[in-house]
Amino acid sequence: MRVEFLSADLSAALHAQIGQVRHWAFDLDDTLYEPKSGVFRDVRNRIAQYVENRLELNPAEAKTLRDQYHKKYGATLGGLIAHHGIVAEEYLGMVHAVSLETLTPCAERRKLLAALPGKRHIFTNSSVAHAERVLRQLNLLDLVDCIFDVAATNWRPKPQQVAYDGFLKRIAATPDEVILFEDSAVNLVPAKALGMVTVLIEGAGSPNLERNRAYENAADHKSEDLNHSLQMLLNLVVGNES
Ligand SMILES: [Mg+2]
Numbered sequence: 001m002r003v004e005f006l007s008a009d010l011s012a013a014l015h016a017q018i019g020q021v022r023h024w025a026f027d028l029d030d031t032l033y034e035p036k037s038g039v040f041r042d043v044r045n046r047i048a049q050y051v052e053n054r055l056e057l058n059p060a061e062a063k064t065l066r067d068q069y070h071k072k073y074g075a076t077l078g079g080l081i082a083h084h085g086i087v088a089e090e091y092l093g094m095v096h097a098v099s100l101e102t103l104t105p106c107a108e109r110r111k112l113l114a115a116l117p118g119k120r121h122i123f124t125n126s127s128v129a130h131a132e133r134v135l136r137q138l139n140l141l142d143l144v145d146c147i148f149d150v151a152a153t154n155w156r157p158k159p160q161q162v163a164y165d166g167f168l169k170r171i172a173a174t175p176d177e178v179i180l181f182e183d184s185a186v187n188l189v190p191a192k193a194l195g196m197v198t199v200l201i202e203g204a205g206s207p208n209l210e211r212n213r214a215y216e217n218a219a220d221h222k223s224e225d226l227n228h229s230l231q232m233l234l235n236l237v238v239g240n241e242s
Contacts, residue, residue, distance in 0.1 A: 018197060019237065020177055022119065023118055023177050023178045023179070024113075024121070025180045026120070026180075026181045030206060031182055031183045031203075032138065037102040037103050039098055043095055043098055047076055047095045050095055051066055051076065055084060073157070074158055074159050077150065088151065088155060092126070103138055108227055109140075110143070112234065116230070116234070117237060120144050121145055121148065121171055125149075126150065127149050131147045148170050159189060161190050176196070178197070179196065179199065179233070182200060182201065183202065185200050185215035185218060189218040199219060199221055200212065200222035201222070
C-alpha cells in the first residue's frame with residue numbers, strides 16, 4: 001500500500017508534532033471503514049431519495065439542491081433544516097437505515113487503534129446512533145472515548161469552523177494535541193489551519209478522489225490504507241520516545 005508524504009516540509013512537521021498528539025480523532029464514514037463496503041454509498045442514495053420524496057423534486061433538481069447545500073453547509077441536512085424546516089432526527093433515522101452486513105471487524109485495525117497513546121474519538125457529520133451502530137459492527141465501540149456528531153455541532157458540521165471549535169472544547173484539547181483522519185480533504189482545511197496534524201485516507205473506491213485534489217495540501221500525509229497509516233504513525237511515536 002502507498003503512503004505518501006505530500007512534501008518534505010510536511011513530513012518534517014509531522015515528525016516534529018506527532019510526539020505531542022494525545023487525541024486521535026477519526027471521521028467515521030469511508031474513513032474508519034472502506035468505501036468499497038458500499039455502506040456510505042447506500043447512505044448517499046438514501047439522502048438523494050429522501051430529498052426527492054420530501055421536497056417533490058426530480059432526481060436532477062434534487063442533486064443540484066444537495067450539491068448547493070453540501071457546499072454551503074457541509075452536509076445536505078444543514079440546508080434542509082435552514083430552508084425547509086426538516087426535523088433532523090427524522091432525516092437521520094431515514095438516511096442511516098442501511099444494511100451493515102458488508103462491514104466486518106478487522107483484528108489488525110483493532111490492535112493498531114488500541115495501541116495508540118492517548119484517547120480515540122469519532123468526529124462525524126453523521127449521528128451518534130449511526131456511529132455506535134457502525135462501531136459495534138466493526139467491534140471498535142469500546143475503544144472510543146467520545147463521539148462528536150452533527151447534533152453536537154448544533155447542525156453546523158465540518159468543514160464549518162464552529163464544528164472544530166466545539167469538538168476541541170468537548171474533548172478538552174488544544175489543536176496541537178490532535179490528529180484528524182479524514183476521507184474528505186476539505187474537512188482537513190480548518191483542522192490544518194488550527195494546527196492539528198492531518199491525515200487523508202483514500203481507500204479503494206473513494207468517491208472523493210477528484211474533489212480531494214483541490215484541498216490535499218491541507219493533509220500532512222495521505223494513504224490508501226488506514227492500517228498502514230496507523231502503523232507508520234505508531235512507528236514514529238515509538239521512534240520519538242526512544
Ligand atoms: Mg467520511
